[in-house]
Amino acid sequence: MKIAVIGDLHYPALEDAYVAIEEDRKVFYETFMERFFSVPADLYISIGDLTNYGLKEELDDVYEMINRHNKPFVHVLGNHDVCALPRDEVLAITGQKRFHSISTDSATLAFIDTEREQDLENWGGTLDSAQLNWLEGVVEESEDKPLLVFAHHPVHGTTTNSEKHKLCIPADIPIWELLSKKHGMGLYVNGHNHFNSVTIKEQWNFLQLAAVLDEQAIRTIEISDSHISVDSVELNDFELQKRARIIGNAINHFQLNPDPLGLESDVKCLIPIPARTVPAGERV
Numbered sequence: 001m002k003i004a005v006i007g008d009l010h011y012p013a014l015e016d017a018y019v020a021i022e023e024d025r026k027v028f029y030e031t032f033m034e035r036f037f038s039v040p041a042d043l044y045i046s047i048g049d050l051t052n053y054g055l056k057e058e059l060d061d062v063y064e065m066i067n068r069h070n071k072p073f074v075h076v077l078g079n080h081d082v083c084a085l086p087r088d089e090v091l092a093i094t095g096q097k098r099f100h101s102i103s104t105d106s107a108t109l110a111f112i113d114t115e116r117e118q119d120l121e122n123w124g125g126t127l128d129s130a131q132l133n134w135l136e137g138v139v140e141e142s143e144d145k146p147l148l149v150f151a152h153h154p155v156h157g158t159t160t161n162s163e164k165h166k167l168c169i170p171a172d173i174p175i176w177e178l179l180s181k182k183h184g185m186g187l188y189v190n191g192h193n194h195f196n197s198v199t200i201k202e203q204w205n206f207l208q209l210a211a212v213l214d215e216q217a218i219r220t221i222e223i224s225d226s227h228i229s230v231d232s233v234e235l236n237d238f239e240l241q242k243r244a245r246i247i248g249n250a251i252n253h254f255q256l257n258p259d260p261l262g263l264e265s266d267v268k269c270l271i272p273i274p275a276r277t278v279p280a281g282e283r284v
Helices: 018-036 056-067 085-094 129-141 176-180 238-250
Strands: 002-006 043-046 073-075 100-103 108-111 148-152 185-191 195-202 204-208 217-223 227-234 267-272
Touching: 002 018, 018 238, 043 100, 056 085, 108 129, 129 148, 129 176, 185 217, 204 267
Parallel strands: 002 043, 043 073, 108 148, 148 185, 185 204
Antiparallel strands: 002 217, 100 108, 195 204, 217 227, 227 267
């Protein structure tokens, strides 16, 4: 199974103040999304902040681009996606589920919602009791099969800057207590902090993606019987880079990252999958 993932896209509505970037916005986002969906994959995922403020115009526009490609697509909500509208309205527009899981022969995939709905003061993550109870069941039911969790916010104290206030799911929310019960290996994929990062904690690997306006790249995750391979498709397109800088410097609610986004080891890795336990009496 192969998965293509993008970080924070921040597609902006064309406000009056942004008229000068209309052509840049059109060319950049249409080109980037076309190249994203041209990467061969079984599933395409956005780990949130697909839009810059969650306006209906932004959601309609970006989903029009997505739907052109007729590919299986999952959008986990980011905090920017639920700024302007209530969560239920956003989900109605996008046709996405708030949280859910997919089980395949090779892995279990879980998609969670870590957002504080329409909270403009606290952009940190959270998980309500309904999701925590559900996630506990997913962890248990995955048994020793690899479990991949996709979320917008990182788990506290894992990836770059995830120990900081508003840049993680706070430590007092017991998501790590649930994840640590996992038998076998897990991979947790998030965005939010606009840095690439790969870290390991016990049986879990944590993968964080930079924002698309900072880095025009697509992460691929390929699952085989023996390992999970994480790689990066770098677009290396000067014209896209130029347009990304113009957009990033023009829009509100976003700031281009002035710092290095990470090392090569923060975008590529090979994660071994331990041999699965065969129950007594079951044939190998």
